[in-house]
Amino acid sequence: MVNINTISLNRSTLERLLTYYHFINHHHLQHSVGGTISSAQIAELSGIDDTQIRKDFAVIGVKGRSRVGFIVTEVVHAICHALGFDVTTPSVVIGAGRLGGAIAAYKGFVKQGLNIAALFDINPEKIGLIIGDHVVQPLEQLDIIIKQHAVRLAILTVPAGAAQDITDRLIKAGIKAIWNFSPTSLNIPREIIVRNERLAVGLAELTYHLKQNSQ
Amino acid sequence: MVNINTISLNRSTLERLLTYYHFINHHHLQHSVGGTISSAQIAELSGIDDTQIRKDFAVIGVKGRSRVGFIVTEVVHAICHALGFDVTTPSVVIGAGRLGGAIAAYKGFVKQGLNIAALFDINPEKIGLIIGDHVVQPLEQLDIIIKQHAVRLAILTVPAGAAQDITDRLIKAGIKAIWNFSPTSLNIPREIIVRNERLAVGLAELTYHLKQNSQ
Numbered sequence: 001m002v003n004i005n006t007i008s009l010n011r012s013t014l015e016r017l018l019t020y021y022h023f024i025n026h027h028h029l030q031h032s033v034g035g036t037i038s039s040a041q042i043a044e045l046s047g048i049d050d051t052q053i054r055k056d057f058a059v060i061g062v063k064g065r066s067r068v069g070f071i072v073t074e075v076v077h078a079i080c081h082a083l084g085f086d087v088t089t090p091s092v093v094i095g096a097g098r099l100g101g102a103i104a105a106y107k108g109f110v111k112q113g114l115n116i117a118a119l120f121d122i123n124p125e126k127i128g129l130i131i132g133d134h135v136v137q138p139l140e141q142l143d144i145i146i147k148q149h150a151v152r153l154a155i156l157t158v159p160a161g162a163a164q165d166i167t168d169r170l171i172k173a174g175i176k177a178i179w180n181f182s183p184t185s186l187n188i189p190r191e192i193i194v195r196n197e198r199l200a201v202g203l204a205e206l207t208y209h210l211k212q213n214s215q
Numbered sequence: 216m217v218n219i220n221t222i223s224l225n226r227s228t229l230e231r232l233l234t235y236y237h238f239i240n241h242h243h244l245q246h247s248v249g250g251t252i253s254s255a256q257i258a259e260l261s262g263i264d265d266t267q268i269r270k271d272f273a274v275i276g277v278k279g280r281s282r283v284g285f286i287v288t289e290v291v292h293a294i295c296h297a298l299g300f301d302v303t304t305p306s307v308v309i310g311a312g313r314l315g316g317a318i319a320a321y322k323g324f325v326k327q328g329l330n331i332a333a334l335f336d337i338n339p340e341k342i343g344l345i346i347g348d349h350v351v352q353p354l355e356q357l358d359i360i361i362k363q364h365a366v367r368l369a370i371l372t373v374p375a376g377a378a379q380d381i382t383d384r385l386i387k388a389g390i391k392a393i394w395n396f397s398p399t400s401l402n403i404p405r406e407i408i409v410r411n412e413r414l415a416v417g418l419a420e421l422t423y424h425l426k427q428n429s430q
Contacts, residue, residue, distance in 0.1 A: 014423060015416050022398060022415075026375055047400065083419045084426035098317035105313055108398060112418050152425055160241055176428065177421050183237060183323060185262065193424045195417045200237075201230050202410045203327050204298045206392050208229060209408045210367055211299035213391065 009059070014083065016056055019046050021079045024072060025111075038069035085113045090149045094166055095157035096121035096129065096136040099181055103155055105132035117149035122162070139166075143173045152176045160184035224274070229298065231271055234261050236294045239287060240326075253284035300328045305364045309381055310372035311336035311344065311351040314396055318370055320347035332364035337377070354381075358388045367391045375399035 009017070023045045024037075039057070043050040057063075057070060060082040064070050080086045093100045096119045103109070104116050119134045120142060121127060129136045137145065145151065154170045156163060156178055163182035170178065177193035180186060188194050224232070238260045239252075254268040261268075272278075272285060275297040279285050295301045308315045311334045318324070319331050334349045335357060336342060344351045352360065360366065369385045371378060371393055378397035385393065392408035395401060403409050 008427070009423065011416075011420065014419050015413070018413070018416055018419050019400065022375065026399065082423070084422035085419075087422070087426055089422050089425060098313065098320055102313035102317050108415065109418055112415065113422055114418060153421060160237065177425050179417060179421055184241065185234065193421060193428070195421050197412075197414065197417050198230065198233070199412065200323065200327065201226075201233055202394060202412055203324055203329060204229050204233050204300075205226065206368060206394055206408060206410050207299035207302070207304050207328055208224065208297070210304060210392050211302055212223070213408070 009082065013056060013059065016048060016052070017060065017079050017083060019048065020053070020056070021076065021083075024076060035072050036069045037072050037075070039064070041069075083112070085111065087113055088115045089113045089153050090115050090117050090151045091153040091155060092117055092142070092145065092151050093119045093134075093155045093157065094121075094170070095159075095182075096123075096126045096131055097157060100155070100157035101131040103157065103181075104134055114153075117151050118145045122158075139169075142169065146170075146173045146175065153179060155179045155181070157181045224297065228271060228274065231263060231267070232275065232294050232298060234263065235268070235271070236291065236298075239291060250287050251284045252287050252290070254279070256284075298327070300326065302328055303330045304328045304368050305330050305332050305366045306368040306370060307332055307357070307360065307366050308334045308349075308370045308372065309336075309385070310374075310397075311338075311341045311346055312372060315370070315372040316346040318372065318396075319349055329368075331370075332366050333360045337373075354384075357384065361385075361388045361390065368394060370394045370396070372396045 020042060023042065027045065039050050039053040042053050054064065057075065060078045062070060062075055062078045091114055093104045093116055100119060104119050116134060118137045119131055120137050120139055122139055126136050127138045152175065154175045156167065158166055160183050163184050164186060167178060167186050167188065171189065171192055178186065178188065180194060180196045183198065183200050185196070186194065235257060238257065242260065254265050257268050258265040269279065272290065275293045277285060277290055277293045306329055308319045308331055315334060319334050331349060333352045334346055335352050335354055337354055341351050342353045367390065369390045371381065373381055375398050378399050379401060382393060382401050382403065386404065386407055393401065393403065395409060395411045398413070398415050400411070401409065
């Protein structure tokens, strides 16, 4: 039996596991007759190599049965367990602009365990507004809400100039991970997990290749 | 003289160029006294190695002058030229939900040459709404607007189930690049440039590491 708690998954593996998860959900395979699926079927749907799929499943402790394949609910549970979707992640969104609102209201992330405790903004005109199911809170409430809800993740959607100050404040308040959508790099202690979503890089990649192709 | 049109930049280089660009803008270095900057100064601000910075600048044809350093406006122009920010990229946003609206209204992308010609949605209740400076259009207008504005880039923010159909339609209408925010993979001909922003992967990475750390 693989002990999922001791294995470490790299980004490519995480990405593939999430791809299987999305394909299974998207094609409603949980409800498929017999409730089983072969790696060949997933390979056909996802374009990922058959052998790779069996390896990935083995890593997260899912065993196929000969002539039956994999039991879909087992696969889904194992992926959710490996990626931490079976645990609720209490979170706050900092910046109640359009992007912050989009993230707070997106139901897809709820399936991944994301639980938004509150949205915050510095702009007095935004405080009290309702976005999704949340009332926008003033920053003065940050510490108390983080404590009350045992918030571990902060989602940062503030302008670049405000990002470092609020990051320092979040870490002081006990945040363990930051999902950074602000277009800037952050100075963060080693023990804090950070993921930078640099959308500007994605756009730069596209405009760069478009320009190359038009020459 | 480096001919920027013949060089090819990988993703890491694009990412670093964009980092320099953001640091220069963020610290208003264009207006610095004398208008020059040394690679050591950029290294200190960005945390990127001095030697790497000089290499990157050389690749895009920017030469330093001894005891003076780099002229800031030259650096900015070279980066914008290399990444295609000096060319307007006419674009459409498909899906006028919160995320589509956030992208269409975000001024930061305008500096990168992004020019949103129109937002589209399939939902009759959204058509005619004003988001940012744009009136939401029905999909029937897609072909005509793509032709009229010589649109090359489509930004996809529709649900996973709708993504492939609309992608096929966009490619038929003459789109050359797709910025995909829909949580699914797309079947796309080789000649079309695609960039998948898999936000769900970012979140999975965070929830995975949070879970690992709490054990």
